[in-house]
Amino acid sequence: MAYVALADRDHEQHLHDPQTFVTKYIWSQDHKVIAIQYSLTAIAVGLVALGLSLIMRLQLGFPDTFSFISPDEYYQAITMHGMIMVIYLLTALLLGGFGNYLIPLMCGARDMVFPFMNMVSYWVYLLSVIVLCASFFISGGPTGAGWTLYPPQVILPGTPGNNGGIVLMLLSLVLFIVAFTMGGLNYVTTVLQARCRGMTLMRMPLSVWGIFVATILGLLAFPALLVTGIMLLLDSVLGTSFFMPALLSMGEVSEHSGGSPILFQHLFWFFGHPEVYIVALPAFGVISDLVAVHARKNIFGYRMMVWAILAIGIISFIVWAHHMYVSGMNPYFGFFFATTTLIIAIPTALKVYNWVLTLWRGDIHLTVPMLFVIGFIFTFINGGITGLFLGNVAVDMPLSDTYFVIGHFHMVMGVSPILVIFGAIYHWYPKITGRMLNDRLGRIHFWLTLFGTYAIYLPMHYLGILGLPRRYYAMGDTSFIPDSAQAMNAGISIAAFFVAAVQLIFLFNLFWSRTRGKPSGGNPWKATTLEWQTPQTPPVHGNWGPDLPVVYRWAYDFSVPGASQDYIPQTMAPEDVPTDPGSSYDGGEGEHS
Amino acid sequence: MAEQTGLEGIVIDWSDDKQAFHVPWGKAMMWIFLLSDTFIFSCFLIGYMNVRITTTVPWPNPSEVFALSFGGEPIPLILIAIMTFVLITSSGTMALAVNYGYRRDKKKTVLLMLATAALGAMFVGMQAFEWTKLIVDEGVRPWGNPMGAAQFGSTFFMITGFHGMHVSAGVIYLIVTATRVGTGYYDRHRGGNYEMVEITGLYWHFVDLVWVFIFAFFYLW
Numbered sequence: 001m002a003y004v005a006l007a008d009r010d011h012e013q014h015l016h017d018p019q020t021f022v023t024k025y026i027w028s029q030d031h032k033v034i035a036i037q038y039s040l041t042a043i044a045v046g047l048v049a050l051g052l053s054l055i056m057r058l059q060l061g062f063p064d065t066f067s068f069i070s071p072d073e074y075y076q077a078i079t080m081h082g083m084i085m086v087i088y089l090l091t092a093l094l095l096g097g098f099g100n101y102l103i104p105l106m107c108g109a110r111d112m113v114f115p116f117m118n119m120v121s122y123w124v125y126l127l128s129v130i131v132l133c134a135s136f137f138i139s140g141g142p143t144g145a146g147w148t149l150y151p152p153q154v155i156l157p158g159t160p161g162n163n164g165g166i167v168l169m170l171l172s173l174v175l176f177i178v179a180f181t182m183g184g185l186n187y188v189t190t191v192l193q194a195r196c197r198g199m200t201l202m203r204m205p206l207s208v209w210g211i212f213v214a215t216i217l218g219l220l221a222f223p224a225l226l227v228t229g230i231m232l233l234l235d236s237v238l239g240t241s242f243f244m245p246a247l248l249s250m251g252e253v254s255e256h257s258g259g260s261p262i263l264f265q266h267l268f269w270f271f272g273h274p275e276v277y278i279v280a281l282p283a284f285g286v287i288s289d290l291v292a293v294h295a296r297k298n299i300f301g302y303r304m305m306v307w308a309i310l311a312i313g314i315i316s317f318i319v320w321a322h323h324m325y326v327s328g329m330n331p332y333f334g335f336f337f338a339t340t341t342l343i344i345a346i347p348t349a350l351k352v353y354n355w356v357l358t359l360w361r362g363d364i365h366l367t368v369p370m371l372f373v374i375g376f377i378f379t380f381i382n383g384g385i386t387g388l389f390l391g392n393v394a395v396d397m398p399l400s401d402t403y404f405v406i407g408h409f410h411m412v413m414g415v416s417p418i419l420v421i422f423g424a425i426y427h428w429y430p431k432i433t434g435r436m437l438n439d440r441l442g443r444i445h446f447w448l449t450l451f452g453t454y455a456i457y458l459p460m461h462y463l464g465i466l467g468l469p470r471r472y473y474a475m476g477d478t479s480f481i482p483d484s485a486q487a488m489n490a491g492i493s494i495a496a497f498f499v500a501a502v503q504l505i506f507l508f509n510l511f512w513s514r515t516r517g518k519p520s521g522g523n524p525w526k527a528t529t530l531e532w533q534t535p536q537t538p539p540v541h542g543n544w545g546p547d548l549p550v551v552y553r554w555a556y557d558f559s560v561p562g563a564s565q566d567y568i569p570q571t572m573a574p575e576d577v578p579t580d581p582g583s584s585y586d587g588g589e590g591e592h593s
Numbered sequence: 594m595a596e597q598t599g600l601e602g603i604v605i606d607w608s609d610d611k612q613a614f615h616v617p618w619g620k621a622m623m624w625i626f627l628l629s630d631t632f633i634f635s636c637f638l639i640g641y642m643n644v645r646i647t648t649t650v651p652w653p654n655p656s657e658v659f660a661l662s663f664g665g666e667p668i669p670l671i672l673i674a675i676m677t678f679v680l681i682t683s684s685g686t687m688a689l690a691v692n693y694g695y696r697r698d699k700k701k702t703v704l705l706m707l708a709t710a711a712l713g714a715m716f717v718g719m720q721a722f723e724w725t726k727l728i729v730d731e732g733v734r735p736w737g738n739p740m741g742a743a744q745f746g747s748t749f750f751m752i753t754g755f756h757g758m759h760v761s762a763g764v765i766y767l768i769v770t771a772t773r774v775g776t777g778y779y780d781r782h783r784g785g786n787y788e789m790v791e792i793t794g795l796y797w798h799f800v801d802l803v804w805v806f807i808f809a810f811f812y813l814w
Contacts, residue, residue, distance in 0.1 A: 113618040181629060189622040193612040200610045219625065223632035230751065231640060239736040240747035242644055255736075258648035258744055263640060270636075551610070 029115035030541050031100045034122050036432070038096035041122075045129050046089035052081040054500055061493025063474040071473040072160040075144030078471060080136075082147025083169070086275065087176060088129055090417055094282040095180070095218065096125060098424060099187050099211045101432070105531035106208045108196025108549045110542050112186040121183035128175035135161065135168040143169050146471060148268060151243035151261050155236040157250060162236075170233045177222045177229075187215045196530075198551030202306070203570070205529045205555040206299065209306055210285020213313045214278045220317070221274035228267040235259070265327055269320035276413055277316040281309055283420040284351055287376055289555070290423055291355050293527045294370035295362030296566050298556035298590055300354045308347035315344040325393050326400045334393040341391035345384070352381060363559065363566070367525075368442035372423030375450045376416055383412025386461065401471070404464025407457045415453045422449070422506070429510075430524045434537050435517030441509045445502060452499035459488050526567050529555045533571050553589035560590050623792045627799045630759075634803050637755065638810055641748040653740035655812050658731070659723075673812050676719045677804065680760075683712035684801045687794045694790035699774060702790060706771035709797065713764040720757050724750070749811065756807055759800045766793055 025033060056077050058066050069077070100118070104111055112118045135142035144160035145153060153159050154166055161169075191204070191212045204212075231242040235256070243264040244256030292299045299305060321329065321337040355377055364370065386408040390396045399405060422445070429437050466485055468475065475481055475489075523532040535545040549571045557568040562585025564578045577587030607613055614621050645652055656669035663671075690705035727733040727749075735750050737743040770793045773779055779787055 113622065181626070185622050185626055185629075188625050189618055192614065193616075193618050193621050195611050198610050200608055201613065202608060203610075219629040220632050223629055224636050226633060227636035227640060230755075234735065234747065234751060240751075241648075241736075241743055242640065242747060245647075246649075258644070258650060258742060260643055260647040263643045263647070267636060267640065 027119065029111070029119045031104050031112050031115065031118060032432075032539065034118055035097050035099075035101035037122050038100060038125065039093055039098075041126055041129060042089050042093040042097060045084055045133070046093075048133070049081045049084035049089060050500055050503070052077040052084075054497060056081065057493040057496040059473065061490040061496075072144055073141070074473045075146070075471075076142045076160050076165070079144050079147055079149075080132075080142050084132070085414065086147065086279070087173070088132065090279045090413075091180070091218070091275070092125060092176075093421060094279060094417065095187065095211060095215060096122070096183055098207070098282060098286065099215065100183070101428070102207055102531065103187055103190050103211060104194075105534070105539065105543060106205050106529055106555075107191060107194065108199050108530050108544070108551060109190055109194040110544060110548070113189045113194050114186055117182050118186050121179045121186070124175055124179035124182065128172045128179060131168055131175060132172035135165045135172075138164045138168065140164050148272070149232065150268075151232065151235065151259075151264050152245065152247060152254075152256075154232070155244070156254070166236055167233065170229045170236075173229045174226060174233075177226045180218055180222055184215045184219045187211065188219065196548045196551060199530075199570075202303070203551060203554045205285075206288035206302070206305055206309075207282070207285040209309050210281040210283070210288075213309050214281040217274045217281070217313050217316060218278050221271045221278065223271075224267050225271035228264060228271070231267075232264070262324075262327060262329070265324050266321070269323045270317075272323060273320040274316045277312055279413060279417050281312065283376075283417045284309065286420050286424045287355060287373055288351075288358075289529065290369050290373050290427055291358050292556050292558060293427075293525050294367050294373065295359050295364045296558045297358055297362035298558050300357040300360075301350075302554065302556060304350060305354055308350050311347040312344060315340060315347070319344055322391055322396075325396045331393070338391055338393050342388070345388065345391075348384065352377065352384070367426075368437070368439060368446060369423045369427040369525075371443065371446045372419050372426065375446065376419040376423065379411055379419060379450075379453075380416045383408060383410075383416060387412060398467075399464060401469055402464035403460040403468045403470055406470050407460030407464060410457050410460070415457065419450075422446070425510075427525065428531075429513070430520030430537070431531055431534075432538055433514055433517070434520055435513050435515075436520045436524060437513045437517060438509050441505055445505045445509065448502040448505075449499060452495055452502060455495035456492050456499065459492055463488060523569075526565075528553075528557055528567050528569050530570055533569050557590040561585065563587070617788050617792075619792050620788065620795070623795050627795065630799065634756075634806070637752050638806065641752060641810070644744040644748065645742075648742040648744045650742040652742050653738065653745050655814070658727075658733075658740060658745075659812060670812055672719060672723055673808065676716055676723075677808055679712050679719070680716050680801050680804050683709045683716070684798055686712065687797045691791045691794045694774070694787035697785065697787065699777075702787065703771050703775040706767050706774070706790065706793075710764045710767040710771070713760050713767065713797075717757055717760050717764070720753065720760075724753075752807060752811065756800070756803060759803070763793075763797050763800050766796065 024030075028034060028037075055069060056074060059069055059074055100112070103109075140161050140163055142161050143149070143154065143165035145162075145166065149166070149169070155162050191208060195204075231240075234240045235242055235244055239255060241256040241259035243261050244254070244259040245261060246257035247254050288299050288305060319337055319340045321333060322341045325334055325337075355373075359374075386404070390399060390405065390408055426437055426442055429435075463485055466482070467480055468485055475486065520537070522534065522537040525532070530549055530551070531539070533549060534543060550573075551570045552573050553568065553570055555570055557563075557570075559566045560568060562579050562583035564580050568577055568587075568590075572587075574587035574589075577585075579585050579587060606615065616624075657667075659673055660667040660669045661671045662668070686705050686709045690702050690709060693701040693705060727746075732739050733746045733749070735747050738746045770789050774787060774790065779785065779789060783789075
């Protein structure tokens with residue numbers, strides 16, 4: 001059959017042509033506008049979760065001074081804080097925000113392959129956020145079962161929000177998964193099928209690789225959460241017993257019998273562990289690009305970086321039960337999952353080494369994004385090493401459900417991706433708005449945030465080794481906990497208020513620089529990737545003007561020996577590359593290693 | 594273009610620029626969606642198997658529960674057998690529709706797609722009959738039933754309900770696509786390309802395939 005490459009049929013993708021304010025910024029099908037809608041919604045709901053964490057810290061740090069939340073409200077706060085941060089902030093911001101903005105621009109596409117579906121994805125996401133936040137206002141309040149929503153306690157009387165809150169939470173999760181699936185199908189298909197001429201998979205920037213593999217993980221892991229959500233919803237609304245064993249609750253035999261709470265844990269963590277990498281892989285990708293641009297050096301070991309992303313993605317599906325060592329499962333299972341958990345550290349460590357080796361002998365520019373890169377590498381190593389403790393069954397047993405775990409996952413999954421998000425915003429803000437963020441405010445924001453978060457989370461490791469249990473409203477006079485632990489808790493709380501206040505500098509910077517920032521020009525960082533080569537900044541609808549870009553090289557031709565400038569954009573043909581007089585460099589693609 | 598097959602073909606495809614698979618965007622997206630949907634049904638079936646093991650009450654015997662009596666003699670699984678036959682037949686008419694779609698035979702394509710939709714609607718109708726019989730005559734509820742383990746009703750209504758929703762959505766999808774073929778929408782907007790027929794077909798065959806697994810694991814076990 002006569003065959004025309006579909007990507008060549010450029011004229012066939014009918015982009016809608018927005019005219020009014022409403023079609024341009026509200027019901028927009030432009031991936032860049034959708035990305036900003038996703039990001040702003042995620043940041044807004046993330047600020048709610050930040051507020052909840054401050055309420056918790058106020059209670060934990062000064063249990064005798066303040067008494068404005070009850071134990072029930074404390075549980076509701078930890079539940080909503082965890083769920084919002086993991087799903088509605090990090091997943092939505094990294095995939096819905098960065099994924100939407102960067103994939104078409106970095107791949108040289110005009111938009112996502114199905115822009116209408118992309119738009120619907122955002123609106124369903126917004127609906128899921130509204131449904132989730134509605135649970136604050138119903139009688140009984142949101143669910144207080146902890147973000148893992150473990151049955152049987154999640155729907156038993158005595159747990160806050162066991163009637164209304166949990167139903168809204170589950171409905172909101174189902175909506176989120178629908179939204180994510182519509183967006184995710186778009187991201188994956190765009191990367192696979194809609195790249196521009198010359199953009200092979202092995203020339204793609206690592207940001208796109210990270211987001212791409214993370215989206216595939218999402219498409220295969222969220223189904224488990226969807227099924228879990230539906231079954232739990234039936235258990236709580238219809239009185240079925242998928243997860244509910246026969247039990248005595250408040251002196252009465254419950255109406256449930258024969259279900260399996262462990263099944264819930266398996267299904268939940270089959271989603272929950274890949275979810276960690278759904279957040280981590282885009283962050284890994286973005287960091288790889290930031291480190292290369294700001295160290296003016298090609299990324300060390302590009303091919304190995306790609307294979308490491310793929311390897312992490314695959315292995316992340318067979319490590320889930322390391323969250324369940326204390327659930328009473330078979331020790332041989334524990335052995336298996338401890339082994340796979342330690343194996344996944346190998347490709348992860350490989351990526352860390354490659355970032356450090358990219359910095360080594362690089363022409364490091366200590367710009368604000370670079371500061372965040374370095375902050376991330378430190379924090380990620382820190383959080384990763386405590387992960388080795390928790391990955392071993394014997395060490396995990398005493399540390400399980402203590403502040404050590406809290407410290408570990410906030411380092412590795414909280415602070416690390418947030419530092420990447422900050423770095424990425426400082427890096428791409430000029431492309432999104434055409435103006436630079438204020439540099440001085442950025443530096444203040446970075447140093448205060450970095451030291452502040454260490455002041456919060458490092459002491460938590462000590463508290464955990466002391467045996468301080470997590471999810472306790474107040475420690476009271478527990479005999480094995482020394483009084484000094486309370487002093488440390490108070491210190492952590494003060495640091496938390498400080499870090500939260502520092503974020504106001506960042507928010508101020510975002511809004512102030514929007515109109516008053518220094519104009520950036522099209523490529524302020526002298527980067528090679530396609531998004532910096534658009535004809536207009538910020539890019540207009542359709543991204544590329546009349547012709548799609550053509551790519552001649554990989555994304556990391558920095559400081560190529562013989563070239564007269566220290567970066568060569570991906571769109572520059574070999575014969576156009578200015579070279580030093582007398583050099584033998586022919587302008588060809590730099591060497592992949 | 595020379596077709597490479599086997600491993601070499603995969604390497605060429607994947608190291609190509611612009612697109613990794615030489616298929617339309619919509620078809621690639623449908624494949625990925627179906628992969629995701631496979632995980633949904635796998636989780637449902639694994640959950641079902643797990644609660645069937647954990648429940649402490651005996652599981653009702655499917656060949657008795659799903660028997661229909663004709664002239665006083667109960668025939669096990671007769672309705673399910675007919676439903677399965679209908680759904681498999683609809684896969685056959687769908688395959689023919691895809692074939693005629695590639696031949697640009699508009700009339701036969703539309704007729705075969707509508708036949709597929711009618712068979713699908715027939716399947717959903719028989720499922721509604723089966724549900725009614727179980728709920729009204731035999732007192733099976735999602736939270737319990739007179740025959741044995743409560744999880745029998747829970748998993749039955751959940752899994753066949755979720756599958757029935759897929760079939761119903763497929764019927765609507767088939768009718769929309771058939772209408773668009775019939776009214777010449779694809780001739781006007783897609784240059785006479787009927788690839789949507791095949792994409793609809795992919796979804797339909799998937800729904801049939803899932804039924805085979807539900808049939809095997811739920812009714813025959």
